[in-house]
Amino acid sequence: MLKFYNTLTRKKQLFKPIKDRKVLMYSCGPTAYNYVHIGNLRAYIFVDILKRYLQYSGYSVKHVMNITDVDDKTIRDSRKAGKSLKEFTKFYEKEFVSDLRSMNIEMPDVMPRATDYIFEMVKIIKRLETKGLAYRSDGSIYFKISKSKNYGQLAGLEKRTLRENASGRLSIDDEYKKEDINDFVLWKEWRPEDGDVYWDTEIGRGRPGWHIECSAMSIKNLGETFDIHCGGEDLIFPHHTNEIAQSEGVTGKKFVNYWLHNAHLLVDGQKMSKSLGNFYTLKDVIKKGYNPLFLKIILIKTHYRHILDFNFNNFIEVKSIAEKLINFLFNLDLIENNGKNKVDIDKLIGNCEKEFRKAMDDDLNISEALAKIFNFINEVNKSIDSINFQQAGKIRKFILKIDGVLGFIEKIYDNYLIKLGNKIKDTGVGELLKKREEARGSGDYRESDILRDKIQSLGFLLEDTKSGSVLKLKE
Ligand code: AMP
């Protein structure tokens, strides 16, 4: 039975979607003003695993992930770059999609851009004003948290604590003239530094605040109440807290049933920052010569609610994991034996699948789930010589089914086969291999050994199996 840790209730809870087998899910996407970093990628990979596991469990999932293409940062940096907001954000949106592809992350079903939802945002803000939940000050509009029921519940904050935290700061000349320091902006009046970024609407000339963007895009695409909302834990307060306040304020209904948040990624024990020189994008990782899918394994391996302390040494361990998987699939592909079953493969697969499911059902306990898969691989390896062709097919099918959730095994194996094929072509090793077979056939073992050394010096491993010699990549 599938359980998730719900930030809202601070408990692991049985997952029950609103509609029987259909899950409605929203995750906060990137702000399109820069390349995403490996911490952001952790958040997107967590959502990907969650979505893929729901699908594996028989649910159909509608996943919406927004692109924040208007906010303070996008306006500031597009102006600095001398580009229009659209041109500027489009570039980073494209880069983001390309990063998702490199990491073999499934594309969301809908990827709304904030600037396409201004009308929906204005509608919500107007209703909030009518309901007395929003007020105007100097042309901007703010949400009045004192009028909101349960404000701060998601973050475990009571209104009293919020006030106390804010006391003493209210007298400071607040940029947006709020009545309460925790009130937040729904609509920002146009200011000269916004340049040509504004919308002329019924509520004035300006642009939306960040929080209202996600409320409008999620409600429009998923309805007033939906199943799952995700994001990194830094978004719990204020972003998600404010999303709840304005969404529930306008609809009078519960906004989201399950809130799932991933913990942060650190680099060498520290928060990533450009000034510390420990800030990495996917491009940086690739430039250093690492495979993006290996990064994916690093980001998946740690349970999503645990802090992940990233270090480039992580790639050493992950490389051996990848090699193990490649060798396993490669050896399965070599099986030609049509003999009788000697091992009960169905039972091994059945047990492993049960254990995998049990681990993942427990709030996506990925480390446990991966351990079960590697146990299975070890068990199969022990009796690989007595497995027949048909059983090898079943094992391959099972691993690929699991990979429907993990999303890296098949891709890594395919890349390996492509690399191997290219190397065979480029080095012309086929000719040497043929000569060696001939030498072996005629019993000239001295010549055969010389040829073996030549082949290996080209970067191959040569394994002699029952069905002939097989080439593998050395590294
Ligand atoms: P942002 O573009 O800053 O809104 O972040 C996009 C997503 O990445 C959000 O879900 C953030 O919570 C998440 N995020 C940001 N930094 C990290 C980090 N260091 N580790 C994990 N997730 C992060």
Ligand code: ZN
């Ligand atoms: Zn959001």
